[in-house]
Amino acid sequence: xxxxxxxxxxxxxxxxxxxxxWVKKEGDAVKAGQVIAEIETxxxxxxxxxxxxxxxxxxLVPEGTEGVAVNTPIAVLLEEGEDAADAAxxxxxxxxxxxxxxxxxxxxxxxxxxAPVQTVVDIDEExxxxxxxxxxxxxxxxDAMAEExxxxxxxxxxxxxxxxxxxxxxxTQGLLQEFGDKRIIDTPITxxxxxxxxxxxxxxxxxPIVEFMTFNFAMQAIDHIVNSAAKTxxxxxxxxxxxxxxxxxxxxxxRVGAQHSQCYASWYGHVPGLKVxxxxxxxxxxxxxxxxxxxxxxVVCLENEIMYGQSFEVPTDPEFVIPLGKAKIERAGTDxxxxxxSRMVGVxxxxxxxxxxxxxSAEVINLRTIRPLDVExxxxxxxxxxxxxxxxxxxxxxxxxxxxxxxxxxxxxxxxDAPVTxxxxxxxxxxxAANLEKLALPQEEDIITAAKKVAxxx
Amino acid sequence: xxxxxxxxxxxxxxxxxxxxxVATPEQMLQFYKDMLLIRRFEEKAGQLYGMGLIGGFCHxxxxxxAVVTGVQSVLxxxxxxxxxxxxxxxxxxxxxxxxxxxxELTGRSGGYSKGKGGSMHMFSREKxxxxxxxxxxxxxxxxxxxxxxxxxxxxxxITTAYYGDxxxxxxxxxESYNMASLWKLPIIFIIENNKYGMGTSQKRHAAGDFxxxxxxxxxxxxxxxxxxxxxxxxxALKVVEHVRGGEGPMVLEVSTYRYRGHSMSDPGxxxxxxxxxxxxxxxxxxxxxxKTILDGGKMTEDAFKPIDKEIKAIVNEAxxxxxxxxxxxxxxxxxxxxx
Ligand SMILES: Cc1ncc(C[n+]2csc(CCOP(=O)(O)OP(=O)(O)O)c2C)c(N)n1
Ligand SMILES: [Mg+2]
Numbered sequence: 001x002x003x004x005x006x007x008x009x010x011x012x013x014x015x016x017x018x019x020x021x022w023v024k025k026e027g028d029a030v031k032a033g034q035v036i037a038e039i040e041t042x043x044x045x046x047x048x049x050x051x052x053x054x055x056x057x058x059x060l061v062p063e064g065t066e067g068v069a070v071n072t073p074i075a076v077l078l079e080e081g082e083d084a085a086d087a088a089x090x091x092x093x094x095x096x097x098x099x100x101x102x103x104x105x106x107x108x109x110x111x112x113x114x115a116p117v118q119t120v121v122d123i124d125e126e127x128x129x130x131x132x133x134x135x136x137x138x139x140x141x142x143d144a145m146a147e148e149x150x151x152x153x154x155x156x157x158x159x160x161x162x163x164x165x166x167x168x169x170x171x172t173q174g175l176l177q178e179f180g181d182k183r184i185i186d187t188p189i190t191x192x193x194x195x196x197x198x199x200x201x202x203x204x205x206x207x208p209i210v211e212f213m214t215f216n217f218a219m220q221a222i223d224h225i226v227n228s229a230a231k232t233x234x235x236x237x238x239x240x241x242x243x244x245x246x247x248x249x250x251x252x253x254x255r256v257g258a259q260h261s262q263c264y265a266s267w268y269g270h271v272p273g274l275k276v277x278x279x280x281x282x283x284x285x286x287x288x289x290x291x292x293x294x295x296x297x298x299v300v301c302l303e304n305e306i307m308y309g310q311s312f313e314v315p316t317d318p319e320f321v322i323p324l325g326k327a328k329i330e331r332a333g334t335d336x337x338x339x340x341x342s343r344m345v346g347v348x349x350x351x352x353x354x355x356x357x358x359x360x361s362a363e364v365i366n367l368r369t370i371r372p373l374d375v376e377x378x379x380x381x382x383x384x385x386x387x388x389x390x391x392x393x394x395x396x397x398x399x400x401x402x403x404x405x406x407x408x409x410x411x412x413x414x415x416x417d418a419p420v421t422x423x424x425x426x427x428x429x430x431x432x433a434a435n436l437e438k439l440a441l442p443q444e445e446d447i448i449t450a451a452k453k454v455a456x457x458x
Numbered sequence: 459x460x461x462x463x464x465x466x467x468x469x470x471x472x473x474x475x476x477x478x479x480v481a482t483p484e485q486m487l488q489f490y491k492d493m494l495l496i497r498r499f500e501e502k503a504g505q506l507y508g509m510g511l512i513g514g515f516c517h518x519x520x521x522x523x524a525v526v527t528g529v530q531s532v533l534x535x536x537x538x539x540x541x542x543x544x545x546x547x548x549x550x551x552x553x554x555x556x557x558x559x560x561x562e563l564t565g566r567s568g569g570y571s572k573g574k575g576g577s578m579h580m581f582s583r584e585k586x587x588x589x590x591x592x593x594x595x596x597x598x599x600x601x602x603x604x605x606x607x608x609x610x611x612x613x614x615x616i617t618t619a620y621y622g623d624x625x626x627x628x629x630x631x632x633e634s635y636n637m638a639s640l641w642k643l644p645i646i647f648i649i650e651n652n653k654y655g656m657g658t659s660q661k662r663h664a665a666g667d668f669x670x671x672x673x674x675x676x677x678x679x680x681x682x683x684x685x686x687x688x689x690x691x692x693x694a695l696k697v698v699e700h701v702r703g704g705e706g707p708m709v710l711e712v713s714t715y716r717y718r719g720h721s722m723s724d725p726g727x728x729x730x731x732x733x734x735x736x737x738x739x740x741x742x743x744x745x746x747x748x749k750t751i752l753d754g755g756k757m758t759e760d761a762f763k764p765i766d767k768e769i770k771a772i773v774n775e776a777x778x779x780x781x782x783x784x785x786x787x788x789x790x791x792x793x794x795x796x797x
Contacts, residue, residue: 200603
């Protein structure tokens with residue numbers, strides 16, 4: 001049977017082109033891969049190669065023809081034993097469009113802008129607080145890792161100074177002694193490399209905990225967090241998960257200057273395929289990190305250096321795990337909702353205390369998980385208080401506050417009695433000077449001012 | 459630190475050539491089939507692209523078939539494989555179904571990633587093929603992660619991580635060399651040196667010698683002719699022995715050539731027609747093995763015909779499937795984001 005050679009699309013955008021030259025003539029034998037013609041596309045002159053073996057029986061489009069649409073038959077190729085008569089019947093045909101190139105496909109019905117929200121089963125947290133131990137956030141994080149490592153041999157920790165030095169911030173203290181150097185691994189200072197290593201190991205089914213000395217340095221590794229860890233499950237059609245935790249201190253510490261003081265919540269929160277948590281208290285730290293380690297997805301755990309040394313009551317039950325995707329109402333109130341995460345939860349609680357003295361009842365919500373964000377808990381609170389103040393240490397532009405404002409408009413616009421108001425870090429690189437640093441970061445007073453403003457009490 | 463025991467120092471001077479008894483006649487015929495399948499598959503993909511059935515980026519492997527065929531011929535099923543975006547050949551060489559690969563190229567539900575990955579992103583847990591990655595250089599750290607898992611589990615498996623001459627300039631490659639050597643990870647870094655990273659020739663993009671760079675990390679290397687599947691196999695046998703023996707990583711630099719443009723829309727202005735023509739006419743890996751088989755006297759020209767037909771049929775069947783498999787259901791948009 002003779003084969004029609006069609007005008008090929010030689011670039012993703014080409015719809016027609018000029019058949020500038022025939023390299024083979026009628027009667028010539030061609031082999032697969034041989035150049036038969038030259039075509040000028042919208043971008044360049046390119047060669048057309050034969051895909052099948054045979055003899056050029058008839059040229060349907062003469063050289064020099066402009067505007068030949070993609071998929072128009074341009075020649076007839078005869079297979080072994082055929083003669084030109086077989087080709088004679090072939091007539092030039094207009095092929096309207098490609099069978100299913102992207103633009104030709106019918107447009108789909110307007111899709112929702114984000115995936116359906118997964119329901120998260122909450123726990124009875126009170127129950128776990130019957131048996132508690134006072135410990136620092138640092139110890140809570142360490143215990144979370146140690147307990148999960150005892151439970152699952154596939155869990156291991158790697159990062160700079162995590163083993164022999166016992167952690168740059170002493171979070172991994174004692175782990176090397178208990179688990180040995182097979183599972184607690186000191187890496188060279190090579191974030192891009194060891195983040196990628198962790199992701200590869202997770203593809204193979206291990207459960208790495210990759211510690212970044214701080215998240216500022218994870219910018220070297222963000223390619224693997226986003227491109228390799230977050231996207232592969234989707235690109236693999238669900239075949240290949242990536243059970244990994246990236247953890248370390250995030251956000252401003254104290255007087256460390258611009259390159260060491262930055263909040264990445266909205267950066268990672270932006271990425272589908274990632275979960276992002278930001279613990280505040282010791283219980284948060286332990287319960288959330290344990291959940292993160294057990295979670296089959298990549299989780300970014302944004303800790304805070306200043307919080308490491310603070311003590312809290314932490315449940316002792318090793319089955320105390322906090323579900324990812326659930327916020328916690330830390331203080332109930334009726335007049336204004338204040339959301340915060342990480343260190344700012346404590347600042348918001350202090351502000352709420354003072355607001356109470358002035359007769360304003362603030363409800364403080366600890367977001368705990370940045371992604372998936374617990375919109376329901378926040379919206380329910382706003383339905384009650386009709387006001388929202390969002391607090392974060394990061395920059396405002398495309399920040400968490402911007403996201404919260406948008407989400408509240410989408411889900412409970414009619415319940416808002418005041419514009420959602422944002423409290424955030426100053427829109428500058430972090431200054432070093434003590435007074436300037438204080439000015440750059442949200443303070444209790446800023447939250448109080450914002451709360452009064454939305455409550456029209458200023 | 460101990461000096462590398464293996465012939466790293468000499469490797470840059472010497473290229474591993476085909477050992478005389480490196481493959482039986484049956485194996486040679488298998489290599490011919492394997493390479494021909496890749497060649498015909500890629501030609502068909504090029505054709506489907508021309509018909510608008512495949513979109514976006516599509517990087518063909520034509521010319522480089524002997525590299526993956528030779529290397530895979532010495533691996534075991536438990537070994538892991540990872541490569542970049544020029545990945546169709548690797549998937550076929552790993553034994554993945556041509557139908558599933560082609561249907562992924564056309565973005566259909568029967569594709570390996572249900573149409574959600576495309577030409578550059580396919581995976582098979584079953585075949586230990588870990589993609590299919592679009593970021594140049596990423597296969598090195600991801601590869602040492604796979605190798606780390608083999609070592610952690612003590613399962614005796616090794617990893618082959620493929621990347622190009624252009625990728626060899628990425629910093630993450632050297633971060634990976636360092637950790638792989640420090641921790642003696644069972645990995646073979648395979649540089650598919652086709653002389654160009656897109657439109658930039660090796661002369662213009664890479665200083666020094668690739669294997670010398672590895673030497674700095676105490677990683678021994680070998681060079682071989684990637685247009686000769688038996689040479690590749692000979693080199694791979696040597697390298698695999700070292701790596702599987704727990705001696706740590708090795709680099710295998712394979713000299714090869716891609717006949718087609720970097721991707722479908724590359725007019726190829728950076729190299730002469732004569733250069734490409736010379737490689738096709740005088741160094742084609744498939745012709746080379748065919749000739750070796752014929753010279754061996756065990757097969758005649760005619761005996762190849764049914765084989766060529768059989769391969770063509772497999773590819774046509776794949777193309778047919780890739781066009782008839784339905785597009786993914788719109789609900790698939792929302793699945794596989796999280797587990
Ligand atoms: C980090 C990154 N930079 C740039 C690109 C765009 N790009 C894709 S392939 C390529 C050339 C790579 O050449 P090489 O590694 O030699 O592989 P080959 O294409 O020759 O197989 C470039 C620059 C990319 N995908 N990733
Ligand atoms: Mg190259």
